Amino acid sequence: MVSFIVSGRISEKYSWAVTFIAPLFLLVSALSAGYVFYTIWGDQPYAVQWSWFTIGDTTLSAGIYLNNISALMVLIVTLISFLVHVYSTGYMAGDEGIIRYFSMLGFFTFAMLGIVLADSLLLVFVFWEMVGFASYMLIGHWKDKPEAAAAASKAFLFNRIGDAGFLIGLMLIWTNTGKFDLAELAQVQGIYSWQTTASLCLFCGVMGKSAQFPLLTWLPDAMEGPTPVSALIHAATMVAAGVFLLARVDFLFTPIALDVIAIVGIITACMAALSALVQSDIKKILAYSTISQLGLMITAIGAGSSSAAMLHLFTHAFFKACLFLCAGIVIHVLHQAQQQAHTHFNVQDIRNLGGLRKKLPFTFIAFILSGSALAGLPFFSGFLSKDAILTAIAGWKGNDFSWRWIVFIAAFIVSFITVIYTFRMIWTVFMGEEKSTASLPVVEPPLVMRGPVALLAIASVWLIVSVNPFHYHGWIFNVLHSGKHFDLGIISFISALWITLAVATSYFVFRKKTISSELLLNNFYLDKLYTSAIGKPSLRLASMASFVDKKCIDGFIHVAAYAQVTTAHFIGWFDRAIVDGTVNGIASLSRVAGNMTRSFQGGKIQLYILWAILAIIIFLIWTLF
Incomplete structure (x- = not known):
């Protein structure tokens, strides 16, 4: 983790320094792992726990558990990772993303060691997801290579499918035991019906990480990443995580x-x-x-x-x-x-x-x-x-x-x-x-x-x-x-x-x-089978959902909006033309009538003569007809 942080903080100007710093940190890790292995191997397990978080009355812990299997894996992971780091200083020389590369190598190793050392299934799952993310970044390291981007996405997707099963398995285990601690789960006596379902759900996660049938087609495509990454993924880390997990929790199966x-x-x-x-x-x-x-x-x-x-x-x-x-x-x-x-x-x-x-x-x-x-x-x-x-x-x-x-x-x-x-x-x-x-x-x-x-x-x-x-x-x-x-x-x-x-x-x-x-x-046409059985139906369903959304739902919303706008325009016209027109018409009529009335008493002799003549004309017309 220190290698990841320090490598990521190095300036591009001094990118060459990462080829010395990252392998040095991994050398320290490998030597430490050697000491741990020498201390634990063939001896009693070592465990230490801390309080992690509390929900209601339940407190979940996180800690380190070291036994023979985990000590062996710690040695393998750190040693192989150190050798890959050293090898990469020559293989990746001159690469534009060398800082990002070595930084993610450190994070990848850290995540894998987290899986190995974790003392609870929940903590294993957290690091399990970190490994998936790190592999996505490393497989797709060459961003200008479309095949690498597609391979990284495929690896991430296939692992998410398997990890969904892992998550369901965790739920089943918690529901039936109220425990995630591996040492406590190992003490569960008897064989229960839920164990078969829960253990097979955990195995779904293994099928994704360790590329087992039917989730195996992502691994050959992952070769689009740098070759040292392939060596690390295939030899001691990501794909080995599934085998280690099965060996670690074999008492659940x-x-x-x-x-x-x-x-x-x-x-x-x-x-x-x-x-x-x-x-x-x-x-x-x-x-x-x-x-x-x-x-x-x-x-x-x-x-x-x-x-x-x-x-x-x-x-x-x-x-x-x-x-x-x-x-x-x-x-x-x-x-x-x-x-x-x-x-x-x-x-x-x-x-x-x-x-x-x-x-x-x-x-x-x-x-x-x-x-x-x-x-x-x-x-x-x-x-x-x-x-x-x-x-x-x-x-x-x-x-x-x-x-x-x-x-x-x-x-x-x-x-x-x-x-x-x-x-x-x-x-x-x-x-x-x-x-x-x-x-x-x-x-x-x-x-x-x-x-x-x-x-x-x-x-x-x-x-x-x-x-x-x-x-x-x-x-x-x-x-x-x-x-x-x-x-x-x-x-x-x-x-x-x-x-x-x-x-x-x-x-x-x-x-x-x-x-x-x-x-x-073509690997028994598994990819084509997935495309035909899952990919194309999913795309058709997505297209149908898009059609319903755009034509039906959005269409209804648009019609309702247009109807509201039309109604508003009509109400506005009615308000201006009819309501306001009536009020304004009465006011104008009153004004005209007032003006006419005032003209009778305006003091102008010409108007008096005009109104008198008009009155005589109207009277004559009325009398004649």
Whole structure:
């Protein structure tokens, strides 16, 4: 928050200073988070509360609650945010809105930390909305880019739809318990009918923030924002908020709600993985990959293993941030090379790339390491965290065949597809012969951009999870795990063989071939479906309402107004012509009669003779006729 305030107060004249000040504040945050993590990890939770506000006899409190999950998230958020800040000093150099950019990065991180540290659902909702606002500002950072403005609006709208459900869930929880405090809600005994409805309403908020089916189409469009923003949103902050919230309030979810969560999660994972197969934009491939991996995490929570979901969230934060920052390097250096060579092509379209391993060897190695973790190859962190998820789902499905077996099989299929689209992306960008980039003077970026990437690439290996490269039970999972223990060692062996088969398939089948599908390219036409089912009817309803308003309501008002004006004009004429005319006529007649009468006694002999002659003439005429 201090970074947000201080960065925003810097004058445009000294805009360069923000590239030092903002990362410095985030370094302090990351070091503080490291100390907090060291203090809390594996120990008793820490809580502190203050009185927030009072309504009637009810006083609501706000405070900080730190346990193992929140301490881990604080470390992830601050560390990834710090690395993104450092990386951004090189990537965003020369940007006109750099002060606004770093200021909103600080606010975004602050809001996410608020979600993580909040001790009540109401306070979580406040920070939840702040994250939505900050993401809107960052996605639409380039205001002169219409696509970025549209993507920011779409993200904001989709999140509002989900947050409406979140708000209803808060109402239901308050109505039935009179509490928002998470520690007190955890003590509620029994399973009640309202809990299913309330927890599913909370899940609606998660569907919006974490881009789950059907509210998933905003996330690929959000790639119109700066690449470091994409890395921060996709790795450790906004989309991770939904998974964290589910893990934080898992005690509220009933078995029915958890089954719904598992189904939604696996549908999302499958749809996004299939869509990633055919995308040509490197950032959109990574975006759909994020949605797919989030789907797996949500499925794990539905299967009753929030610890496996949090483990994958931890590993995913590092290797996905690394992948996005590597993609940012490719985009950044190619843009610079284009300016020098005075040429232009879409540098995000992987079909225009190829052979970049020779010109960008550092980026290639980092991409290989983080891509291997994404694909879930053995000896990388992603293999262990996915193994934890698959093991949890395997134990959850039971021995008797049911619909849960379909979820289990689909999870394996998603892991297979993940290898394919990751291989396709790496092969198309870095292997083979150069295409449009052959004549460009491409060089590696400065150290300030390579440093964060190197750290994230190193964090993609298995050692950050466990010493044993084939067993996920390490310092993270063993501390977080408190539920039923599924130790199906055979899953690791099957998973390793499955991934190896996927790599071989990718190499021999997809090395030179491409997959084309309009259905997958357009994300199963969900946007068109929304436009047809919701957008167009809403516009027609709006047009109808506008017609009724303008033609009927406004028409009636206008007719009434015209009638009133006409009546007023008639009354005015009647008043002037009839009423005033009668009064004035009588007065004029009286004046004429008076004048005539006065002329009889005016003292003029000529008038006396005139009136006498007139009288004689009238008398003669009257006598004759």
